[in-house]
Amino acid sequence: MNDALKPASEPTLSDVAALAGVSRAIASRALSAQPRPVSADKRERVLHAAEALGYRPNSLARGLANKTVNLVAILVNHIHDLSDLDLFDLLLAEIQAIGKQVIFIRVGAGEDAEDFLRDGVAYHVDAALVFADFADAATVRRMFRNNAVLMLNGHHEPGAPSVTMDEDQGIREAVADAAAKGVRSALLLTGRSMSRVEQARIASFRAAMRQHGIALLGELAGDYSYASGRALAQQIDVDATGAVFCTSDAMAMGVLDAHRRYFPGHAPERFRLYGFDNISLTQFDAYPISSIGADKRDYVAQIVRILNRPAGLARHSEHVLVATRFVPRLTG
Amino acid sequence: MNDALKPASEPTLSDVAALAGVSRAIASRALSAQPRPVSADKRERVLHAAEALGYRPNSLARGLANKTVNLVAILVNHIHDLSDLDLFDLLLAEIQAIGKQVIFIRVGAGEDAEDFLRDGVAYHVDAALVFADFADAATVRRMFRNNAVLMLNGHHEPGAPSVTMDEDQGIREAVADAAAKGVRSALLLTGRSMSRVEQARIASFRAAMRQHGIALLGELAGDYSYASGRALAQQIDVDATGAVFCTSDAMAMGVLDAHRRYFPGHAPERFRLYGFDNISLTQFDAYPISSIGADKRDYVAQIVRILNRPAGLARHSEHVLVATRFVPRLTG
DNA sequence: CTGTTAGCGCATTCAA
DNA sequence: TTGAATGCGCTAACAG
Numbered sequence: 001m002n003d004a005l006k007p008a009s010e011p012t013l014s015d016v017a018a019l020a021g022v023s024r025a026i027a028s029r030a031l032s033a034q035p036r037p038v039s040a041d042k043r044e045r046v047l048h049a050a051e052a053l054g055y056r057p058n059s060l061a062r063g064l065a066n067k068t069v070n071l072v073a074i075l076v077n078h079i080h081d082l083s084d085l086d087l088f089d090l091l092l093a094e095i096q097a098i099g100k101q102v103i104f105i106r107v108g109a110g111e112d113a114e115d116f117l118r119d120g121v122a123y124h125v126d127a128a129l130v131f132a133d134f135a136d137a138a139t140v141r142r143m144f145r146n147n148a149v150l151m152l153n154g155h156h157e158p159g160a161p162s163v164t165m166d167e168d169q170g171i172r173e174a175v176a177d178a179a180a181k182g183v184r185s186a187l188l189l190t191g192r193s194m195s196r197v198e199q200a201r202i203a204s205f206r207a208a209m210r211q212h213g214i215a216l217l218g219e220l221a222g223d224y225s226y227a228s229g230r231a232l233a234q235q236i237d238v239d240a241t242g243a244v245f246c247t248s249d250a251m252a253m254g255v256l257d258a259h260r261r262y263f264p265g266h267a268p269e270r271f272r273l274y275g276f277d278n279i280s281l282t283q284f285d286a287y288p289i290s291s292i293g294a295d296k297r298d299y300v301a302q303i304v305r306i307l308n309r310p311a312g313l314a315r316h317s318e319h320v321l322v323a324t325r326f327v328p329r330l331t332g
Numbered sequence: 333m334n335d336a337l338k339p340a341s342e343p344t345l346s347d348v349a350a351l352a353g354v355s356r357a358i359a360s361r362a363l364s365a366q367p368r369p370v371s372a373d374k375r376e377r378v379l380h381a382a383e384a385l386g387y388r389p390n391s392l393a394r395g396l397a398n399k400t401v402n403l404v405a406i407l408v409n410h411i412h413d414l415s416d417l418d419l420f421d422l423l424l425a426e427i428q429a430i431g432k433q434v435i436f437i438r439v440g441a442g443e444d445a446e447d448f449l450r451d452g453v454a455y456h457v458d459a460a461l462v463f464a465d466f467a468d469a470a471t472v473r474r475m476f477r478n479n480a481v482l483m484l485n486g487h488h489e490p491g492a493p494s495v496t497m498d499e500d501q502g503i504r505e506a507v508a509d510a511a512a513k514g515v516r517s518a519l520l521l522t523g524r525s526m527s528r529v530e531q532a533r534i535a536s537f538r539a540a541m542r543q544h545g546i547a548l549l550g551e552l553a554g555d556y557s558y559a560s561g562r563a564l565a566q567q568i569d570v571d572a573t574g575a576v577f578c579t580s581d582a583m584a585m586g587v588l589d590a591h592r593r594y595f596p597g598h599a600p601e602r603f604r605l606y607g608f609d610n611i612s613l614t615q616f617d618a619y620p621i622s623s624i625g626a627d628k629r630d631y632v633a634q635i636v637r638i639l640n641r642p643a644g645l646a647r648h649s650e651h652v653l654v655a656t657r658f659v660p661r662l663t664g
Numbered sequence: 665c666t667g668t669t670a671g672c673g674c675a676t677t678c679a680a
Numbered sequence: 681t682t683g684a685a686t687g688c689g690c691t692a693a694c695a696g
Contacts, residue, residue, distance in 0.1 A: 012672095012673055012674085013673065013674060013675095014673080014674095022682085022683085023682070023683040023684075024673095024674080024675090024683085024684095025675080025676080025682075025683055025684080026681090026682065026683075028674065028675055028676085029675090029676095029682095032675085037681055037682085038681075038682090039681060039682085042681090042682090057673085057674080058396075058456055058672090058673050058674070059455045059456055060392050060395045060396050060401065060455075060456050060672085060673080060674095061396055061672070061673030061674045061675090061688090062673080062674055062675075063392045063674090063688090064390075064392050064393055064396055064672090064673080064674075064675095064687095064688045064689070064690090065673080065674045065675045065676075065687080065688055066674080066675065066676095066688085067688075069392065071435075071455075078421050078425075079417065079420060079421045079424065080417055080418070080421040082417070084417065085411065085412055085414070085416065085417055086412070088411060089410050089411045089412040089438070092411065092436060092438045093410075093438055093440065096437070096438060101435055101437065101455060102435065102436050102437075103403075103433055103434065103435045103436075104424060104434050104435075104436050105428070105433065105434075106421070106424045106425055106428060108425065123391045123392075123403075123433060124390055124391055124392055226616055230617075253616065253618075254616075256618075257616060257617035257618055258617075260617070260618075284558055284585065284586075284589060285562075285589035285590075285592070286585075286588075286589055286592075286618035286619065287618065344688095344689055344690085345689065345690060345691095346689080346690095354666085354667090355666070355667045355668075356667090356668095356689095356690080356691090357666075357667060357668080357691080357692085358665090358666065358667075360690065360691060360692095361666095361691090364691085369665055369666085370665075370666090371665060371666085374665090374666090389689085389690080390688085390689050390690070392688085392689080392690090393672090393688070393689030393690040393691090394689080394690055394691075395672090395690090396671095396672045396673070396674095396688090396689080396690070396691090397671080397672055397689080397690045397691040397692075398672085398690080398691065398692095399672075
């Protein structure tokens with residue numbers, strides 16, 4: 001088939017090289033981001049040819065040859081928690097800023113992960129960021145044919161680096177705040193308890209309350225959602241309960257709405273209310289919930305720093321802790 | 333270098349074929365998702381070998397050979413609007429359900445798109461879903477070396493299919509509702525007016541109000557955010573204004589908080605308040621805002637249907653309209 | 665049904 | 681500095 005009959009398709013490096021009158025190797029070097037030996041005039045010709053043809057390098061082919069794809073996978077259970085909104089937009093922006101693209105993988109309840117493995121649908125990526133609860137590093141490594149796994153779900157295994165929020169710190173501050181305000185008894189509303197992060201939170205609350213002599217009246221199992229907080233709030237004995245600690249802001253919002261008559265003008269009348277994650281919604285007037293959270297910019301910066309490390313994540317497994325703090329608002 | 337000295341690396345198809353004692357082609361066919369002619373026993377041997385080696389196909393190589401990568405790009409300005417939470421989790425799940433992976437691209441204010449083009453960082457994808465305001469189909473096509481562009485940002489160009497919410501319908505219902513309740517004058521709070529979608533919304537509101545004899549007292553320019561609604565609410569003359577229509581629920585939430593004294597028990601006392609997008613947050617007790625929106629499942633289903641169409645999106649440009657409806661709640 | 669061969673588009677040896 | 685040749689891992693076309 002001669003050129004005239006060739007179907008219109010994307011120009012390749014060969015086309016550029018042909019138009020510029022150089023070899024493919026020269027064209028490749030001229031177009032490379034790294035400095036490569038090419039004479040000035042040939043470089044010029046190649047660049048012009050590429051421009052004229054509207055040439056776009058094929059990332060797949062480049063990745064195959066390079067074994068570096070500039071692709072990062074983010075594994076999540078889902079993205080419908082309110083706190084996700086604050087985090088992922090920032091994370092996405094920062095990862096793109098270092099020249100990588102983000103492939104989002106939603107593994108749902110957790111069983112689906114096995115499907116990914118079996119079907120081999122997963123991409124070969126430079127690194128995998130694991131927010132999903134279930135996943136252990138080994139599974140994720142197999143999933144992505146890659147050792148560069150960054151654990152962000154509270155697990156920290158010897159082989160893989162991790163960035164974890166030091167939630168204990170913020171929890172202690174919040175409980176101390178309650179104790180200082182005379183709280184003697186409290187209820188704890190929890191989320192999905194199978195999660196490592198959640199278990200750590202619960203343990204921290206228990207320890208801090210014990211330390212401050214606050215009686216733990218009970219633990220009610222929710223699922224982080226507004227609806228679960230709204231429903232569980234019915235079980236709160238407002239006369240006996242000094243404070244309600246929730247492991248998500250959304251649950252605290254549900255509690256607040258259920259008992260809003262006790263928060264006239266948002267001043268705590270019966271019990272104090274504490275949320276978790278310090279989501280931006282707590283800045284809305286209707287939900288002035290005292291909360292616990294880390295500086296998201298700091299958290300994301302730590303993740304990106306590890307991602308950007310030339311050595312890669314595989315070798316030395318660094319475990320980074322990001323500080324959280326108590327953020328007082330009207331309810332706490 | 334003999335096998336003993338070969339560095340430990342990912343097993344390839346060749347390794348599987350060797351272990352199974354078949355050719356690479358047979359191994360490839362046995363591992364293929366599509367039915368391919370392979371004898372039962374060889375297929376069995378290949379599967380076992382793959383299992384034993386922990387073989388994972390390299391999607392890059394497969395894509396290169398196939399020219400089909402099972403990758404879909406989603407272009408957004410950002411993902412921090414409350415309405416994004418409802419949409420993208422569902423969309424992600426549904427796209428994965430048809431065996432494709434999602435690469436999220438955040439183009440921010442819009443200038444960054446040019447950077448993507450220049451740097452050629454964009455991946456070769458099967459299709460691009462364009463939610464970002466700025467982008468025209470031609471730019472996106474160049475960006476992804478691909479003609480399969482699905483416009484979801486309100487633009488519908490001849491070359492590219494689109495799925496658009498028929499917002500006019502819901503807006504007419506909402507305005508009719510207000511008129512029926514005796515509203516004679518109204519204010520409109522708008523978002524980023526450069527967006528095609530937003531311009532259409534504004535036009536619909538104007539037309540509907542004209543039709544129902546509702547005087548448009550003014551248009552206040554916000555940015556879809558709670559904060560902008562909260563701030564602009566100061567300019568509302570509660571004595572002269574029968575209703576406030578907002579082009580986002582978040583702005584309506586801001587208005588509600590600013591004037592909450594006029595909504596005791598959420599019963600509209602002075603003016604009626606209408607939001608937009610019907611986000612799930614309007615189901616929270618504190619923000620019972622009447623809104624306008626489409627069935628998200630329907631909307632996503634239309635998108636996935638087009639994505640899944642064997643013919644591809646390139647040829648026939650289908651323009652799908654998804655119905656919106658007025659959803660009355662306490663404020664409207 | 666099977667194996668051989670030839671690419672996909674690119675980066676990188678290695679001689680020249 | 682250049683260009684021919686090689687290979688990344690896989691699938692498709694072809695012949696057997």
